[in-house]
Amino acid sequence: MPLTPLDIHNKEFARRLRGYDEDQVNEFLDQVIKDYEGVIRENKELSTQLLNVQEKLDHFATIEDTLSKTIIVAQEAADEVRNNAKKEAQLIVKEAEKNADRIVNEALSKSRKIALEVEELKKQASIYRARFRTLVEAQLDLLSQDGWEALENREREVLEREREMKEIY
Numbered sequence: 001m002p003l004t005p006l007d008i009h010n011k012e013f014a015r016r017l018r019g020y021d022e023d024q025v026n027e028f029l030d031q032v033i034k035d036y037e038g039v040i041r042e043n044k045e046l047s048t049q050l051l052n053v054q055e056k057l058d059h060f061a062t063i064e065d066t067l068s069k070t071i072i073v074a075q076e077a078a079d080e081v082r083n084n085a086k087k088e089a090q091l092i093v094k095e096a097e098k099n100a101d102r103i104v105n106e107a108l109s110k111s112r113k114i115a116l117e118v119e120e121l122k123k124q125a126s127i128y129r130a131r132f133r134t135l136v137e138a139q140l141d142l143l144s145q146d147g148w149e150a151l152e153n154r155e156r157e158v159l160e161r162e163r164e165m166k167e168i169y
Contacts, residue, residue, distance in 0.1 A: 005037045 008029060013019075 003036070005033045005040070008033050008036060 011029070013025070
């Protein structure tokens with residue numbers, strides 16, 4: 001068992017005739033006690049610090065292991081997500097190609113149908129123009145006849161009478 005400062009302080013030496021000076025020995029022992037107490041205190045502090053540092057080291061080692069495992073799991077998850085995304089992208093592209101083909105075919109069908117309708121409308125417009133031209137020509141013939149001049153003269157007479165009536169009242 002190691003010495004304690006109290007053991008040093010309580011140590012009694014046997015006395016002899018030609019022994020050392022007791023005061024010098026006591027002073028030296030007091031100095032040894034102080035230094036020994038300091039060394040013990042420092043040793044305890046260092047031991048406490050060492051324990052704290054060891055606990056932190058263990059904690060960080062645990063964190064390092066956890067992070068390492070987490071990184072591996074994250075990498076595996078990222079690889080799986082990337083593979084799933086590629087598969088999904090391929091499915092989306094195939095579906096888009098099918099939809100594009102369907103849309104193109106529908107558009108071509110509608111285009112043909114509209115082209116036929118346009119041709120039919122052109123024919124109907126041509127018939128309508130011919131009929132309208134005939135009607136306008138008939139109306140022009142009617143307007144160029146002399147009967148309209150008599151109506152125009154009569155209309156002027158009615159307008160003059162209305163003015164005269166307004167002037168009287």
